[in-house]
Amino acid sequence: xxxxxxxxxxxxxxxxxxxxxxxxxxxxxxxxxxxxxxxxxxxxxxxxxxxxxxxxxxxxxxxxxxxxxxxxxxxxxxxxxxxxxxxxxxxxxxxxxxxxxxxxxxxxxxxxxxxxxxxxxxxxxxxxxxxxxxxxxxxxxxxxxxxxxxxxxxxxxxxxxxxxxxxxxxxxxxxxxxxxxxxxxxxxxxxxxxxxxxxxxxxxxxxxxxxxxxxxx
DNA sequence: GTCCAGGGCCTAC
DNA sequence: GTAGGCCATGGA
Numbered sequence: 203x204x205x206x207x208x209x210x211x212x213x214x215x216x217x218x219x220x221x222x223x224x225x226x227x228x229x230x231x232x233x234x235x236x237x238x239x240x241x242x243x244x245x246x247x248x249x250x251x252x253x254x255x256x257x258x259x260x261x262x263x264x265x266x267x268x269x270x271x272x273x274x275x276x277x278x279x280x281x282x283x284x285x286x287x288x289x290x291x292x293x294x295x296x297x298x299x300x301x302x303x304x305x306x307x308x309x310x311x312x313x314x315x316x317x318x319x320x321x322x323x324x325x326x327x328x329x330x331x332x333x334x335x336x337x338x339x340x341x342x343x344x345x346x347x348x349x350x351x352x353x354x355x356x357x358x359x360x361x362x363x364x365x366x367x368x369x370x371x372x373x374x375x376x377x378x379x380x381x382x383x384x385x386x387x388x389x390x391x392x393x394x395x396x397x398x399x400x401x402x403x404x405x406x407x408x409x410x411x412x413x414x415x416x417x418x419x
Numbered sequence: 420g421t422c423c424a425g426g427g428c429c430t431a432c
Numbered sequence: 433g434t435a436g437g438c439c440a441t442g443g444a
Binding site: 236243247285289329347349395 | 424
């Protein structure tokens with residue numbers, strides 16, 4: 203398995219080069235993007251983030267102070283806008299109540315206390331928490347998303363419905379616990395998933411086509 | 420018009 | 433503890 207994961211990484215990186223994933227100018231913007239992208243195409247999230255910037259709402263203090271209606275209006279293109287506006291408010295309140303509104307203070311906490319803390323926030327599940335941990339807080343946590351699951355399952359490496367934590371443990375066990383590696387590897391999985399593994403038939407040009415023979419399954 | 424996207428919560432068994 | 437319904441917009 204270790205060798206297969208390393209080969210997968212090599213195949214993707216030689217195809218795409220460095221992705222520098224995740225896009226975002228600040229840690230807070232990354233956290234907001236992590237909530238907005240829940241079950242949503244990134245192109246729609248970009249529109250919502252552009253609206254938030256336009257309205258100068260992409261700061262914890264501005265966002266928590268704005269009305270739910272105004273927030274909903276700004277993030278409407280990302281879908282589920284009522285739920286997500288509430289989740290953004292809840293996240294901001296969490297930041298102020300526990301960390302003086304500072305992502306930097308949040309990130310200073312050790313991973314062992316930080317992850318349960320994030321998972322305890324309504325609207326933050328495992329993937330959203332790990333997005334925030336890895337990309338906003340620079341913690342060595344591997345993000346599992348639908349692409350990761352789909353790609354590995356399609357190549358016969360895992361059973362598709364393996365639990366989140368079990369799949370994450372697999373990456374933690376077989377790849378070195380390095381922030382930069384985890385960021386890039388997940389970014390490459392996102393690129394590969396978007397480009398080649400979204401629909402079937404898929405993998406004619408897939409960077410992973412030689413990695414496993416089951417690519418066409 | 421139809422399908423689907425980088426989840427997570429809630430409810431019912 | 434888990435399966436199923438629900439949330440919503442925009443692009444293919």
